[in-house]
Amino acid sequence: MDPGMGLxxxxxxxxxxxxxxxxxxxxxxxxxLNQTKAPDWYNGAVPSFGAxxxxxxxxxxxxxxxxxxxxxxxxxxxYAGDLLYATLIEFGFARGRYEARPxxxxxxxxxxxxxxxxxxxxxxKPLPAEIATCNTFxxxxxxxxxxxxxxxxxxxxAHDSTLTALGCRKSQFPFGHxxxxxxxxxxxxxxxxxxxRYNTNTRRLTxxxxxxxxxxxxxxxx
Numbered sequence: 001m002d003p004g005m006g007l008x009x010x011x012x013x014x015x016x017x018x019x020x021x022x023x024x025x026x027x028x029x030x031x032x033l034n035q036t037k038a039p040d041w042y043n044g045a046v047p048s049f050g051a052x053x054x055x056x057x058x059x060x061x062x063x064x065x066x067x068x069x070x071x072x073x074x075x076x077x078x079y080a081g082d083l084l085y086a087t088l089i090e091f092g093f094a095r096g097r098y099e100a101r102p103x104x105x106x107x108x109x110x111x112x113x114x115x116x117x118x119x120x121x122x123x124x125k126p127l128p129a130e131i132a133t134c135n136t137f138x139x140x141x142x143x144x145x146x147x148x149x150x151x152x153x154x155x156x157x158a159h160d161s162t163l164t165a166l167g168c169r170k171s172q173f174p175f176g177h178x179x180x181x182x183x184x185x186x187x188x189x190x191x192x193x194x195x196x197r198y199n200t201n202t203r204r205l206t207x208x209x210x211x212x213x214x215x216x217x218x219x220x221x222x
Contacts, residue, residue: 015141017118017134019044024130027119034069034120042072045119048141049074050112055149055221056093057142057187058084059158061194062117062126069120073102074113079197083210084113084154087195091214110221114141116161131161139165148187150217155194162189177205178213180220190217 021044022028035043046063060080063069067078075081077100085106088094096105117126117134126134142148142165153159159175166186173181173189181189192213193205200206 014144015114015137015139016047017045017137021045021119023133024119026127027117027121027130030122031119034065038070041070043069044072046072046074046115047118048112048114050108051110053145053147054108054110054112055147056111056152056217057145057148057150058111058113058152058154059138059162060113060115060154061157062115062124063120064124065120068115071100071102074115076100076102079200080195083195083200083207087207087210087214090211091218093214112145114138116158126157131157132164135161135164138162142166142186150188150190150220151186152190152192152213152217154192158194159189159191177209178216180216188220190220 031043034041046068060074063074064078064080067081068074068076071077075084081100085094085098088108088111092109093111094106094108096107098104098106116138117131118137121130138161151162153162156175160170163170163173166183168183168185173183175191177191177193179191183189190213192210193199195205195210
């Protein structure tokens with residue numbers, strides 16, 4: 001199998017929490033509610049997805065209730081995944097066909113996707129304590145990738161979580177769409193507005209703006 005393609009599952013020692021992680025009581029309660037409503041959904045801490053040793057890591061916010069929480073794969077099954085995976089294919093970071101389900105033919109190339117918070121939060125809004133608790137997994141995930149050269153943070157929470165995981169002061173590296181941060185520790189950080197339906201519908205983020213971020217990353221990795 002091609003080592004640059006998507007390979008799962010990934011081991012917990014590489015920053016992957018157990019599926020039924022119990023560290024955040026509110027998220028556990030919400031998971032239990034969802035398990036009752038939809039027992040055939042994934043309903044757990046969603047693992048990272050992608051190549052085992054990529055140069056690019058994409059950090060999102062958290063699983064969507066009807067997206068990754070349902071399918072068990074980041075950005076799979078909701079609108080944000082449509083734009084993200086189409087962009088990854090266009091820039092050569094993915095192959096195959098994205099069909100919004102975890103058993104499609106999509107494979108990531110030299111790229112991995114993870115989230116700042118691994119369990120779905122109510123109203124898609126994790127609490128500060130939940131973000132801080134899950135940062136342990138993000139830090140371990142980043143540390144497990146020896147070839148990592150670039151991180152794309154999708155939104156401010158992902159940006160701040162990445163800085164925390166790398167031990168960098170947030171005041172020195174403010175979030176801004178299209179911003180590039182050459183960090184004293186770790187890979188280069190690139191910022192983008194989150195590719196959510198709200199951001200794209202309001203034109204806060206256009207496909208052209210999103211593509212520009214990936215073009216900058218592609219040039220950085222060339």
